[in-house]
Amino acid sequence: MKRHAVLWSLIVLAVVMLAPFVIVALNALKTPAQYASDGPLALPSDITFQGVIDFWDRVGFGQKLLNSFIISGSVAVLAVVVSVLNAYALGIGRIRGRSWILIAFLVANTLPQEAMVYPLYFLAKETGLYDTQLSVIIIFTIIQAAFGTYLLSSTYAGFPHELLEAARIDGANKWQTLVRIVVPISRPTLGVLFVFSFIWTWNEFFLPLVLLISNDTQTVPVALGVLQGQRLMDATMTSASALLGVIPAIAFFLIFQRTLTRGITAGAVK
Amino acid sequence: MTGVKGLSKRALAAMLAAALVIAGCGSGSGDDGPRTLKLWHYEGPDSAMGVAWAEAIKQFESTHPGVKVEFEEKGFEQIQKTAPMVLNSKDAPDVLEYNKGNATAGLLSRQGLLTDITDEVTKRGWDKQLSQNIQTTARYDERGVMGSGKWFGVPNYAEYVMAFYNKDMFAKQGIAVPTTIAELTAAMDKFVAAGITPLAVGGAEYPAHQIMYQLALSKADKGWVDRFQRYTGSVDFHDPAWTYGAETFADWVKKGYVSKDSAGVKAEDMGVSFMQGKHPIMITGTWWYGRLAAGIKDFQWGSFLWPGLTAGSAGNMWVVPQGSKNKDLAYDFIAITMSPQIQDKLRDAGGVPVADSGSPAASPQIKELTENFKTLSGGDRLAFYPDWPAPGYYDVQVSAVQKLITGTATPRQALDELAKPYQENLANVGK
Numbered sequence: 261m262k263r264h265a266v267l268w269s270l271i272v273l274a275v276v277m278l279a280p281f282v283i284v285a286l287n288a289l290k291t292p293a294q295y296a297s298d299g300p301l302a303l304p305s306d307i308t309f310q311g312v313i314d315f316w317d318r319v320g321f322g323q324k325l326l327n328s329f330i331i332s333g334s335v336a337v338l339a340v341v342v343s344v345l346n347a348y349a350l351g352i353g354r355i356r357g358r359s360w361i362l363i364a365f366l367v368a369n370t371l372p373q374e375a376m377v378y379p380l381y382f383l384a385k386e387t388g389l390y391d392t393q394l395s396v397i398i399i400f401t402i403i404q405a406a407f408g409t410y411l412l413s414s415t416y417a418g419f420p421h422e423l424l425e426a427a428r429i430d431g432a433n434k435w436q437t438l439v440r441i442v443v444p445i446s447r448p449t450l451g452v453l454f455v456f457s458f459i460w461t462w463n464e465f466f467l468p469l470v471l472l473i474s475n476d477t478q479t480v481p482v483a484l485g486v487l488q489g490q491r492l493m494d495a496t497m498t499s500a501s502a503l504l505g506v507i508p509a510i511a512f513f514l515i516f517q518r519t520l521t522r523g524i525t526a527g528a529v530k
Numbered sequence: 531m532t533g534v535k536g537l538s539k540r541a542l543a544a545m546l547a548a549a550l551v552i553a554g555c556g557s558g559s560g561d562d563g564p565r566t567l568k569l570w571h572y573e574g575p576d577s578a579m580g581v582a583w584a585e586a587i588k589q590f591e592s593t594h595p596g597v598k599v600e601f602e603e604k605g606f607e608q609i610q611k612t613a614p615m616v617l618n619s620k621d622a623p624d625v626l627e628y629n630k631g632n633a634t635a636g637l638l639s640r641q642g643l644l645t646d647i648t649d650e651v652t653k654r655g656w657d658k659q660l661s662q663n664i665q666t667t668a669r670y671d672e673r674g675v676m677g678s679g680k681w682f683g684v685p686n687y688a689e690y691v692m693a694f695y696n697k698d699m700f701a702k703q704g705i706a707v708p709t710t711i712a713e714l715t716a717a718m719d720k721f722v723a724a725g726i727t728p729l730a731v732g733g734a735e736y737p738a739h740q741i742m743y744q745l746a747l748s749k750a751d752k753g754w755v756d757r758f759q760r761y762t763g764s765v766d767f768h769d770p771a772w773t774y775g776a777e778t779f780a781d782w783v784k785k786g787y788v789s790k791d792s793a794g795v796k797a798e799d800m801g802v803s804f805m806q807g808k809h810p811i812m813i814t815g816t817w818w819y820g821r822l823a824a825g826i827k828d829f830q831w832g833s834f835l836w837p838g839l840t841a842g843s844a845g846n847m848w849v850v851p852q853g854s855k856n857k858d859l860a861y862d863f864i865a866i867t868m869s870p871q872i873q874d875k876l877r878d879a880g881g882v883p884v885a886d887s888g889s890p891a892a893s894p895q896i897k898e899l900t901e902n903f904k905t906l907s908g909g910d911r912l913a914f915y916p917d918w919p920a921p922g923y924y925d926v927q928v929s930a931v932q933k934l935i936t937g938t939a940t941p942r943q944a945l946d947e948l949a950k951p952y953q954e955n956l957a958n959v960g961k
Contacts, residue, residue, distance in 0.1 A: 296805045296825030318575065318603070381615050391621045473616050475602045485605040489574060490629070490846075491736065491817050493798055 281506070287499035288312060295496050311500035319483040320475065321504060327472075328462055328479040328508070331393055331400070336458040338401040340450055343408030348438050350409065351416025352424065362413060365406040373466050384471055391473050399467060404457040415449050416442070451519045459512065480505055566598045567859045571627035572606045578820055578881025579627075579687060579845075585875050586867045593866070597859060610634070617643040622853040625860035627846050630667035630683065632959070633921045635849060636674035639682045645850040646680045650861050656684055656868060659885040663912045664688060664844040673960055677760045683847035686867050688882040689816045690842025690906055691740050697830035699726070699810035707834050711748055718787045721810055727786060730809035732800035733793040733935045736917070738779075739927035740841050741788075741813050742934070743916035746775025747839040755839065755913045761959055767949035768942070776941035780934050793935040801825075815842070819899060820880040832895065835902050842912040844884065920955035 287295060288311055290304040350358045380399060389395035427437045465481040472478045484501050487494055513520065573579040587599050616622055628635055638644050651657050664685060671679035703724060708714040721728035731738050749771040757763040782788050804812040805825045822831065850860045866872060870887035877883045878892040882903045891897040906912055917924040930947040933939035
């Protein structure tokens with residue numbers, strides 16, 4: 261009986277979670293005329309991909325996908341590299357004042373982006389990086405690496421000392437210990453960090469909106485914002501854009517499914 | 531093991547290198563070679579303005595050989611949020627569409643980010659083309675308050691609030707088109723008696739407070755509007771006009787002209803319910819025209835003017851950033867958008883042109899729309915929008931009128947809610 265209760269509540273939850281996606285899909289495949297006459301909940305009478313195609317052409321979606329991929333990919337890789345180096349010093353190197361450094365990182369991580377936007381804009385402008393993807397890559401590398409450092413430091417603090425000592429006895433220097441011992445052993449955790457950094461950066465809206473002003477540098481979430489007019493919205497095309505917007509996230513999830521579910525046990529060292 | 535474990539170190543390194551190389555190439559453009567006009571606006575390609583301006587770009591390119599127009603469509607939100615920063619950088623466009631009003635164009639003009647185009651306006655005669663009413667939102671004084679001072683923009687189109695109505699539903703009840711508020715009330719009584727909620731209203735967004743403003747305007751005069759919108763004198767939110775507006779609106783809810791459920795309805799859903807023929811009347815702005823023309827297939831419809839003063843103004847306008855490198859080209863482009871050809875194009879796509887060419891309109895509804903505008907503009911009847919006078923006032927207006935719909939505030943309380951932010955803002959405009 262109890263098992264059924266859990267099952268049913270999960271089914272209800274799944275339906276509630278999926279309902280918005282179903283409505284988006286329904287309206288994305290509808291003609292604007294049918295939307296106007298039958299409303300948002302009606303089933304599409306004749307399925308049309310025109311809204312999807314129009315949106316793709318209107319914003320140059322292929323370019324936006326590439327931009328998002330470049331930015332998120334670069335950030336994910338750089339954030340992992342920076343986090344590993346930081347965490348090696350903080351977690352294994354046990355440098356002085358490490359807890360203060362971690363607290364500073366955490367506090368920096370909780371700062372709302374709205375508060376940082378003006379200083380970041382100013383810095384980007386002064387360094388000539390305004391409206392370049394490099395500015396966004398640098399900023400998000402730092403933001404994601406702050407969290408990454410925090411996560412990895414606690415993992416590395418519990419790193420088995422026997423392994424490190426064995427490496428030292430074998431004559432490995434600090435760099436060799438990091439590259440040959442620490443990184444390979446913590447690879448599952450690094451994978452989780454990589455995936456999270458990628459997805460979080462992919463979904464960022466506000467800072468890319470402010471920093472990437474040319475259409476050919478913009479990312480997917482910013483492109484989706486183009487459709488919201490001052491007073492009117494194009495419901496079918498907005499749905500089409502939403503549908504296109506979630507597809508990369510779903511694809512990414514399917515590819516990295518295993519790594520993501522491993523995120524639950526992130527931090528554990530074998 | 532799949533996933534990240536499969537991503538070897540070498541692959542990661544290669545990805546990183548590739549990504550950085552591409553990112554590095556993304557920016558940087560030479561200033562040499564043929565000239566370009568960098569142009570931004572945020573109208574959809576199918577909207578009246580989008581259609582007309584696409585044509586204007588074509589004309590500009592054919593009359594300016596050797597100049598390339600680099601057009602980018604932006605989101606309204608993006609321009610709203612980032613314009614002050616963009617215009618303050620070297621990446622500013624040469625000409626862009628920007629929102630009119632004290633809190634937007636007025637603010638930027640005060641910050642010195644917009645070019646004073648007064649000389650150009652008089653030289654090219656735009657001040658003659660635009661009626662006094664329409665000029666209000668294009669001119670800002672040194673405090674950034676609209677209505678007087680230098681020119682900082684040129685509006686291409688206008689918008690105003692009126693009533694769209696379902697001719698079939700009116701005919702079925704045997705109701706003639708109302709010309710006074712008393713007639714409108716009588717018509718709505720008939721619909722209520724027939725079990726139909728007469729007004730399509732979106733209480734969660736701008737439509738509801740625009741109706742209340744319309745009601746207040748029916749007891750107001752131009753001096754009242756100037757005091758409220760341009761701070762030319764003290765404003766009393768418990769004067770006869772405001773009181774009439776709030777009390778009548780509450781009364782309309784009580785009588786069932788406005789559904790109590792409409793407090794949570796978005797403007798989009800209001801429009802859809804009118805297009806589905808659920809309500810016979812929708813009091814809202816001309817910006818809905820294109821959507822209605824495209825979406826209504828099953829019934830005849832038309833529009834009629836609100837008696838007396840009416841919410842409305844020039845639309846958003848072209849502004850030339852101070853950092854524009856091609857100001858001469860920007861002026862040439864604006865001149866093309868003000869030409870009779872482009873203005874006609876805008877009209878026939880469902881927009882309200884500011885400069886009338888006198889040529890015949892494409893459809894009777896379009897004729898109605900432009901004729902009504904001429905009546906309003908000629909009679910100096912445009913009264914702007916209720917959410918203009920103070921920053922963040924839109925949310926205040928929505929919330930106060932929502933409470934009138936749900937009955938959680940009395941008309942007096944709702945007006946008090948409107949009064950407070952307004953009076954606080956007076957200090958910011960130096961009053």
